[in-house]
Amino acid sequence: MNWTLAARAARLEPSTIREILKLTERPGVISLAGGLPAAEGFPVAAMAEACARVLREHPREALQYASSEGFGPLREWVAADLEAHGLQAQAQQVLITTGSQQGLDLVGKVLIDPGSRVAVESPTYLGALQAFNPYEADYVSVPCDDEGPSPEQLEVAAGARFLYLLPNFQNPSGCCLGAARRQALAARAQAIGLPIVEDNPYGELWFDAPPPPPVSVAMAGEAIYLGSFSKVLAPGLRLGYVVAPPSLFPKLLQAKQAADLHTPGFNQRVVYEVIKDGFLQQHLPALRARYKAQRDAMRDALQRHLPPGCRWAVPSGGMFFWVELPAALDATALLPRAVEAGMAYVPGAAFFAGNARASTLRLSFVTVAPARIEQGVAALGRVLAEALSS
Amino acid sequence: MNWTLAARAARLEPSTIREILKLTERPGVISLAGGLPAAEGFPVAAMAEACARVLREHPREALQYASSEGFGPLREWVAADLEAHGLQAQAQQVLITTGSQQGLDLVGKVLIDPGSRVAVESPTYLGALQAFNPYEADYVSVPCDDEGPSPEQLEVAAGARFLYLLPNFQNPSGCCLGAARRQALAARAQAIGLPIVEDNPYGELWFDAPPPPPVSVAMAGEAIYLGSFSKVLAPGLRLGYVVAPPSLFPKLLQAKQAADLHTPGFNQRVVYEVIKDGFLQQHLPALRARYKAQRDAMRDALQRHLPPGCRWAVPSGGMFFWVELPAALDATALLPRAVEAGMAYVPGAAFFAGNARASTLRLSFVTVAPARIEQGVAALGRVLAEALSS
Numbered sequence: 001m002n003w004t005l006a007a008r009a010a011r012l013e014p015s016t017i018r019e020i021l022k023l024t025e026r027p028g029v030i031s032l033a034g035g036l037p038a039a040e041g042f043p044v045a046a047m048a049e050a051c052a053r054v055l056r057e058h059p060r061e062a063l064q065y066a067s068s069e070g071f072g073p074l075r076e077w078v079a080a081d082l083e084a085h086g087l088q089a090q091a092q093q094v095l096i097t098t099g100s101q102q103g104l105d106l107v108g109k110v111l112i113d114p115g116s117r118v119a120v121e122s123p124t125y126l127g128a129l130q131a132f133n134p135y136e137a138d139y140v141s142v143p144c145d146d147e148g149p150s151p152e153q154l155e156v157a158a159g160a161r162f163l164y165l166l167p168n169f170q171n172p173s174g175c176c177l178g179a180a181r182r183q184a185l186a187a188r189a190q191a192i193g194l195p196i197v198e199d200n201p202y203g204e205l206w207f208d209a210p211p212p213p214p215v216s217v218a219m220a221g222e223a224i225y226l227g228s229f230s231k232v233l234a235p236g237l238r239l240g241y242v243v244a245p246p247s248l249f250p251k252l253l254q255a256k257q258a259a260d261l262h263t264p265g266f267n268q269r270v271v272y273e274v275i276k277d278g279f280l281q282q283h284l285p286a287l288r289a290r291y292k293a294q295r296d297a298m299r300d301a302l303q304r305h306l307p308p309g310c311r312w313a314v315p316s317g318g319m320f321f322w323v324e325l326p327a328a329l330d331a332t333a334l335l336p337r338a339v340e341a342g343m344a345y346v347p348g349a350a351f352f353a354g355n356a357r358a359s360t361l362r363l364s365f366v367t368v369a370p371a372r373i374e375q376g377v378a379a380l381g382r383v384l385a386e387a388l389s390s
Numbered sequence: 391m392n393w394t395l396a397a398r399a400a401r402l403e404p405s406t407i408r409e410i411l412k413l414t415e416r417p418g419v420i421s422l423a424g425g426l427p428a429a430e431g432f433p434v435a436a437m438a439e440a441c442a443r444v445l446r447e448h449p450r451e452a453l454q455y456a457s458s459e460g461f462g463p464l465r466e467w468v469a470a471d472l473e474a475h476g477l478q479a480q481a482q483q484v485l486i487t488t489g490s491q492q493g494l495d496l497v498g499k500v501l502i503d504p505g506s507r508v509a510v511e512s513p514t515y516l517g518a519l520q521a522f523n524p525y526e527a528d529y530v531s532v533p534c535d536d537e538g539p540s541p542e543q544l545e546v547a548a549g550a551r552f553l554y555l556l557p558n559f560q561n562p563s564g565c566c567l568g569a570a571r572r573q574a575l576a577a578r579a580q581a582i583g584l585p586i587v588e589d590n591p592y593g594e595l596w597f598d599a600p601p602p603p604p605v606s607v608a609m610a611g612e613a614i615y616l617g618s619f620s621k622v623l624a625p626g627l628r629l630g631y632v633v634a635p636p637s638l639f640p641k642l643l644q645a646k647q648a649a650d651l652h653t654p655g656f657n658q659r660v661v662y663e664v665i666k667d668g669f670l671q672q673h674l675p676a677l678r679a680r681y682k683a684q685r686d687a688m689r690d691a692l693q694r695h696l697p698p699g700c701r702w703a704v705p706s707g708g709m710f711f712w713v714e715l716p717a718a719l720d721a722t723a724l725l726p727r728a729v730e731a732g733m734a735y736v737p738g739a740a741f742f743a744g745n746a747r748a749s750t751l752r753l754s755f756v757t758v759a760p761a762r763i764e765q766g767v768a769a770l771g772r773v774l775a776e777a778l779s780s
Contacts, residue, residue, distance in 0.1 A: 002583040003612075003638060004551055006503045006525070012644035039450035047453070051441035060429035063437070063624035098488050098628075102650040109524060113396045130648045134499060135396070161394055193392040222393075234453035236655040238488075248393060254402035258520045259649065260492040265626040267654055 008114075011133040030376035032363040033344040035171060035319055038294075041287045042234045043274060050273035058269060066265035068257045070096025070241070074272045078227065078241050085203070086213030087225065089243045095252055098263045100201055100228035100240030104131035106255045107197055107224060110248070111161050112137045119157030120164050121149050123322070123351035123360070125171045125199065128164055137161075139353030146313065148177040151184040155192060162195040162224070168203040168211045169318025172351045172362035176316055179212035186218035201228040201240075204284055206317035207292040221245060229271055231319075232280060232287070237267050291319070297370035298363065298377060305381030307388055319366045322348070324359060329387055331361040338383045343376040398504075401523040420766035422753040423734040425561065425709055428684075431677045432624045433664060440663035448659060456655035458647045460486025460631070464662045468617065468631050475593070476603030477615065479633045485642055488653045490591055490618040490630030494521035496645045497587055497614060500638070501551050502527045509547030510554050511539050513712070513741035513750070515561045515589065518554055527551075529743030536703065538567040541574040545582060552585040552614070558593040558601045559708025562741045562752040566706055569602035576608035591618040591630075594674055596707035597682040611635060619661055621709075622670060622677070627657050681709070687760035688753065688767060695771030697778055711753045712738070719777055721751040728773050733766040 054062050069075065075094040082089045097103045104127065112118060114136035120128070122141035129139070140157050142149040149165070157163055165185070167177040177185070189196055198216045216223035228240040244252050256262070298321055299314050306312075309326035325331060332347040348360025363380075365373060444452050459465065465484040472479045487493045494517065502508060504526035510518070512531035519529070530547050532539040539555070547553055555575070557567040567575070579586055588606045606613035618630040634642050646652070688711055689704050696702075699716035715721060722737040738750025753770075755763060 003501070003585050003635075004506075005641060006499070006501055006506070008503075009500045009641050009645075012500070012641055012648065014640070014644060034455070036455055039454055042450060042453040044445055044449040044453070047449075048442060048445040051445065052438060055434055055438040055441065059434040059437075060432060061626075063432040063434070063626040064429055065424070065426055065620075065625045098650040098654075101648075105649045109396070110399045110402070111393070111396055113398075116394075116396070127651070134645065134648055195393050230455075235455045236451075236453040238650060238652070238654040245393075250404070251395060251399050251402055254404060255399075255524065258402065258491075258524055259495045260488040260628060261517070262628070264488075264628040264654060264657055267657065 008134045008136055011136055013133070029339055029342055029344055030368060030372050030379070031344045032365070032368065032373070032376050033346045034367060035364050036367045037231055037235060037319075038290060038366050041290060043279070043283055046274045046279060047234070047270065050270045053273055054266065054269045062266045062269045064265070066262050066268075068253055068262045070094065070263060071265060071268035071272060073276070074268050077272060077276065078243075082225075082243065086217050088221070089225070093243050093246065093249055095242045095244065095249065095256060096263050096268060097240045097242055097256065098260055099230060099235070099238040100199065100226045101127055101131060102259065103226040103240055103242040104128050104199070106242065106252050106259065108132045108135040108137070109255045110251045117157075117160040118162060118164060119160040119194070120353050121166065121170065122353070122355070123172055123348060124164065124353060125166050126350050128199065129353060141353050141355065146175075147181050148175050149185060151181070151188040154185065154188045154194065157194055158192045160194060162197045163189060164197045164199065165215060166199045167215050168200055169205060169315055169320075171202070171318070172320050172346070172348065173322045174313060174315030174318055174320050176211050176318075177215070182212055182215045183218055186215050190219065195222065195224070197224045197226070199226045201231050202318040204232050204280075205288060205291055205319065207288060207295060208316055211317065224248065232284060233271060233274065237271060239263065239267055239271055291366050294365045294370055294373060297373045298365040301374045301377035305378045307381060307385045309388070310384065319364050321363045321365060323361050323363060324357075325361065325384065326388060327359050329384065330358040332358060334383060334387055337387070338380060341379040341383050343379040345380065398524045398526055401526055403523070419729055419732055419734055420758060420762050420769070421734045422755070422758065422763070422766050423736045424757060425754050426757045427621055427625060427709075428680060428756050431680060433669070433673055436664045436669060437624070437660065440660045443663055444656065444659045452656045452659045454655070456652050458643055458652045460484065460653060461655060461658035461662060463666070464658050467662060467666065468633075472615075472633065476607050478611070479615070483633050483636065483639055485632045485634065485639065485646060486653050486658060487630045487632055487646065488650060489620060489625070489628040490589065490616045491517055491521060492649065493616040493630055493632040494518050494589070496632065496642050496649065498522045498525040498527070499645045500641045507547075507550040508552060508554060509550040509584070510743050511556065511560065512743070512745070513562055513738060514554065514743060515556050516740050518589065519743060531743050531745065536565075537571050538565050539575060541571070541578040544575065544578045544584065547584055548582045550584060552587045553579060554587045554589065555605060556589045557605050558590055559595060559705055559710075561592070561708070562710050562736070562738065563712045564703060564705030564708055564710050566601050566708075567605070572602055572605045573608055576605050580609065585612065585614070587614045587616070589616045591621050592708040594622050594670075595678060595681055595709065597678055597685065598706055601707065614638065622674060623661060623664065627661060629653065629657055629661055681756050684755045684760055684763060687763045688755040691764045691767035695768045697771060697775045699778070700774065709754050709756045711755060713751050713753060714747075715749040715751065715774065716778060717749050719774065720748040722748060724773060724777055727777070728770060731769040731773050733769040735770065
């Protein structure tokens with residue numbers, strides 16, 4: 001049969017991370033690869049109660065077609081929550097999405113033409129590259145230092161459709177931008193007319209102090225901001241949101257209608273039932289404490305087991321350590337040996353839009369318990385030491 | 391701020407149907423417009439039980455990230471169900487989607503370039519046009535007679551990327567293709583190398599006899615086939631699927647990953663719990679009986695109340711009557727008067743990819759009860775009679 005693929009389909013590729021996850025699903029492998037939240041932290045009892053309540057009190061509305069914008073009370077909740085975090089937004093600017101991945105897809109659909117330049121951090125979130133790729137973006141990597149993207153070098157992005165930024169405990173780098181850096185970036189972006197798409201899946205997962213207000217705050221209401229319930233409740237619900245300036249909202253909404261009509265109303269109502277009376281205020285401290293203990297376990301294990309020449313910063317929140325190996329090592333090439341030794345990571349190369357640094361890797365500390373983190377990092381240490389000595 | 395829209399965004403437009411639905415939400419208006427399944431038919435008790443069971447037995451798996459392909463047992467169920475309907479497919483060919491609308495979006499993303507020709511029925515499903523529009527398709531309308539698209543005139547579609555076909559109780563026409571027409575269309579499509587995308591949301595909603603086997607059966611395993619749980623269970627779950635030939639499956643899967651990572655695993659497991667032991671065999675006969683009674687009520691009401699010169703076929707399943715008015719009437723122009731008179735319909739023009747016939751409209755018989763159908767159609771009859779006499 002004469003199926004002909006669209007040109008953009010050439011930019012669709014198997015997800016490196018998902019292919020690796022399949023590899024590492026074999027029993028006995030300690031996977032520090034996937035960014036899976038700790039299942040122990042899922043609010044199962046609250047969910048069960050909320051499901052029962054929604055199906056008892058609003059079964060027909062919850063199971064019927066619903067508006068593409070999203071469930072009104074949930075949009076109100078998001079707007080109020082953002083305000084509490086310093087970002088002014090109206091509920092009418094909130095579009096509920098099927099996970100924040102869909103927010104990235106809609107942004108790409110509405111804003112990227114083939115050959116459009118899109119500015120990203122270096123490294124940047126792989127899922128964003130995957131969302132933007134089929135729209136045939138050309139990427140511009142903004143040079144980053146230890147404090148994040150460099151405002152002085154933002155000119156390389158001038159004329160790009162937007163700068164995609166993940167300021168809180170970035171995936172993969174773990175970097176959290178300081179307040180001064182945020183302001184400098186926003187000021188520079190405004191000066192050169194560079195719009196910003198800010199992604200914030202991890203902001204609530206802080207260990208010592210909350211991160212500074214969103215970069216969007218300094219963008220005069222003109223940034224796009226993405227959030228998610230995946231990391232604070234559970235990813236299997238696929239619930240995220242996009243906050244857009246009024247000038248862009250209608251096009252994103254129409255793209256949403258075309259993409260899946262609306263996000264499951266049942267899920268929206270259940271999550272709203274779970275969170276509406278302040279559940280997150282009790283839930284998040286326990287989640288932060290859990291992740292902080294696991295971060296500490298990984299910090300100590302890295303200190304103990306990684307050979308000299310490896311570098312990493314200790315993240316103050318989020319889910320990931322980003323490790324820079326001695327320049328001679330190629331993390332992609334070493335992965336099969338690591339799996340052989342009983343552990344898995346994600347090679348860092350996948351997180352670069354260009355000029356991939358092969359000697360980097362990402363470790364997640366949230367998925368497995370401290371004792372297994374120790375074992376996994378010890379195995380990684382042996383593989384690296386052996387590679388360095390050969 | 392310098393936001394620049396992608397060229398494709400110009401093809402995104404407000405959904406006519408959704409805008410109309412908003413208009414008709416005012417109390418007192420009997421809406422025969424929206425294609426909303428009867429909420430009385432939603433399996434609320436079975437859903438509540440399934441939610442509780444899933445969260446009791448598999449809470450962590452249901453709430454965790456899951457595979458982009460979909461929940462394995464649900465994919466197996468779909469493959470077995472298709473086989474029972476005459477279509478051979480492997481579970482590995484089944485991609486679970488966030489409603490079948492997402493299936494249409496993924497098909498568009500992978501198969502349509504700007505300016506690609508896409509062949510559609512005339513009229514065709516509005517949601518498909520909305521999904522394909524942002525990929526900048528050029529449409530070719532295949533001439534249709536009372537039995538559906540004409541195989542003799544399929545040559546007009548030669549060279550199109552695919553023919554989009556909704557053979558069972560089409561939205562909006564209500565037409566169900568006979569077995570001979572299906573075979574003739576498949577044979578002709580194969581002869582001219584025209585791939586087929588077959589959409590089947592309504593096939594289970596038959597009143598007297600099941601429809602003939604899918605057109606895909608005669609396409610030698612090379613068609614794309616879309617299905618949905620929206621009409622047999624509930625649309626608020628957003629659960630559909632695409633069945634694709636092995637040559638296309640990987641690209642659709644990658645497009646799915648990019649679009650929303652995966653369809654909510656919780657929803658997939660809940661639906662699987664509901665249907666796995668034969669629930670639909672008990673549920674569907676009651677749903678068919680309900681919709682048949684409502685179809686009969688609308689058939690009788692149309693007979694009683696519509697003025698001479700209106701034409702319609704009585705659908706043998708599905709959700710819709712398609713009414714052709716005397717040529718002088720414009721259903722779009724008349725809609726405000728109908729709403730004023732207390733009822734709403736969808737003007738037929740939105741369902742044409744070109745050469746819209748303004749003197750057509752669509753009525754749904756599934757959303758409101760028989761007594762209100764009678765009232766709504768009577769109001770329509772008055773509006774039409776008045777328009778004809780003025």
